[in-house]
Amino acid sequence: MSCMDHRDRRHAVVVGFDDSAGSRHAVQWAAAEASARERALVIVHALDLHPAAGAHVRQPVLDPVDRPRRETAIRALSPLVTETRRSAPDLDVVATLSDTDATTAISDITAELDGALIVVGSSGHSALPRMLIGSTAADLVHAARQITVIVRGNENSATDGPVLVGVDGTDFTAKLFDFAFQHAAAHGNTVHAIHALGARWLGLVGPAFNPDRRAAPPGAATAEFARRHLDERRKRYPDVPATFDVVDDRPAQALVDRSDMASLVVVGNRRHGPIRRTVFGSVSHALLYHAKCPVAVVPS
Template sequence: MNSADGAAVVVGVDGSEPALRAVRLAAAEADRRRRPLRVVHGFIWPLLRVPVGRPPDGPPGSGLRHQAEELVARAVAEAEATRPGLRTTGEIIDGEASAVLLGESATAAMIVLGDRGLGGFTALLVGSVAVQVTTYADCPVLVARGEERPDGPVVVGVDDSALSRSAVDFAAEQAALRGTTLHAVHAYRYPASAGPGDMRPLVYDQNELRDEEQRVLTESLAGIAERYPDLPVTRDMVRDRPVPALTAASRRAALVVVGGRGRGELKGLLLGSVSHGLLHHSACPVAVVRAPD
């Protein structure tokens, strides 16, 4: 996470109800972290050479630019109503939504956005704003979806990758800030290959496999007790694929946290990868965390 002094929580808005849900989630996050909230709208019309001002014969307040100003103002008001006293600003930035938010991610503490926007069904497709931003952002991305359960645990998916360790660190901080439990879930099925060309064994000892996966789970949480001595931590090993296992855990969670790409995920670009699978199926908000460069 960008820890620069004054780094804001940035939320992307487009006037849709999912975007307003994201604003409320972002306001709560900024308040917990004692950071300012920055409301941003990607204004694509100038790039398409569409007139954005008031038409010559149009009524006062008409025009695409004015509509954008109004939707940003509504989002700022929503944030201020959600968390009174929160430092909140709004800005319209010319550009496509994904590009604008990715540009913001270089200096943001976090990006927050809805799981879908005004495009409706298009948000379910690879290439949507949520998928692009979670894949390429330089900071953690929080996607508002499902049901918010303030009393639920923060669930984190773990494996033996560097991204998993970053996700665990982020999830532990989230659980501590929220005053709730950290619940680590490690899903496994069969022995993994060591690399290209390495075949999985046809016969293996299930007890040895479980012991090895238990080691992965234990090592993924190394150091958490020392950094957060008062944080309750639970753990779960599940004989399943990661997406179904984490989706099941999300049904009682406040938040699910995963790395942007983990073992076996070709840089998070494959449909069906853990992070992208959860964007489609999680029953609560999802945070996607990248490992530091």
């Protein structure tokens, strides 16, 4: 197999591959997503031969040690591309090798194509046990400007379950709903939004307090805010059923506990301000380690 030119696949779904079981599952998920979106699928295999090079730069293979690695990568990619095309005959699938590291390769190619989505597996070939979600997945979630999906679970995970959305009552909620409804509409899923009252405490400042019962019910303002957003999107997506719950739990726990029946969990990742980064980052971080289904992280 010769690697194909990906440069004319604008707005493609970009998926990372390293021949691990997790990355193969990610390619399957990404292929289904690309088909639903009617986008091309670009599979990126990074060799990490020349870390300083840009992802689109093809360095000449002068080191004889590099050549076997490239040939091994091609042998892994060739049947993968064939099988993906067989399972989705109408899908435009291309594969590309990059000499640089995976995070740089995926980021650069996605930016070059104005990619619709980044997809990676929850773990790769790292030999370090602590890297449970893989360094590439963690780096992309932290730095990517595009929505990044970490494919957790396995091939038997629910695909017809609801799309879960964690909401916190800020304007960022609109962005989360937009992606959740778009995904649900493409795949025939429902949307279930959750506001966890533990968002007020997050386990960082001691036990939950008991509010004045004469005051407005906890979460009332967020519930009203979320319902307004839901009503707007129900009009835009009339075929997507949507529900909303306020739960007395911490956000990460509420979403993790419900993820075994979900097809996707959608959360936000703010990267401004140390307090907000700690608070909201902790929710997405926990889901990347513990969710039982794929997790979509929407950047601010």
